[in-house]
Amino acid sequence: MPKEEELECEEEPGTMFRDDDPDKSIKKHVILSIGSHDSTDQDTDKKPKDADYSVLTPPLSHEIEVSILARVPRSEYWRISTVNKRFLSLLRSGEIYSLRRDIGVREPSVFVLASGESSWWAFDRRFRSCHKLPILPSDWSFVLGDKETLSAGTHLIVSGKEMDGLVIWRYSCPA
Structure with a gap:
């Protein structure tokens, strides 16, 4: 019969995607199940369990x-x-x-392009998580020039000028 033991552990602060205060520690309770091993079991006849599923x-x-x-x-x-x-x-x-x-x-997002950068960033509304959007395959004049942006539904539309003329790029941002 398995015994249960309760442990306290702290989550490590300061991951790249989180806005955690290093002075705060978040305590979680973890229940461990400790079982006894009976030598009379036929362990050799058992097939290995799928690592994707917990025994419990x-x-x-x-x-x-x-x-x-x-x-x-x-x-x-x-x-x-x-x-x-x-x-x-x-x-x-x-x-x-x-x-x-x-x-x-639906989840609101905030899109940011820093001056001189070529990559857009998408943040959640509380700025706790972000991910980098793919780089637009454009020339240097588009990267350094003025751009106009518009958010419509699940799309971020970026327009600007390249060497060959005006260009419009569209990011599809699934919900």
Whole structure:
């Protein structure tokens, strides 16, 4: 019969995507299950367990996993992608973004382009998480010149002037 032991641990502050105060420590309670090993068990007949599933939790169906992940804030997707390869592939497939659009999940974002930079940054509304948008494949005159921007729905539209004339770029920012 497994014993349960409660431990306190502190989360490490100062990750790149978080706006944590290093003086604050967030305490979490973790329950560890400690089991005894019986030498009479036939361990050699058992197949190795899938690393994606915990021994204590039964597996969820694919539809339920996607439905749950679609409701998680987009700013936390970088954490989810580190859980296992299956979650990473779900995020890369775009299936979660389609479901978010279907169920009407909307999250405000703030887009920033610093002067002289060629990359835009997307921040969540509380500036706790950010990600870099792909670099626009434009020439030096566009990068250094004036640009006009417009946000329309799930698109960020950037217009400016290149050597050959006016150009308009559009970022598609899924919900």
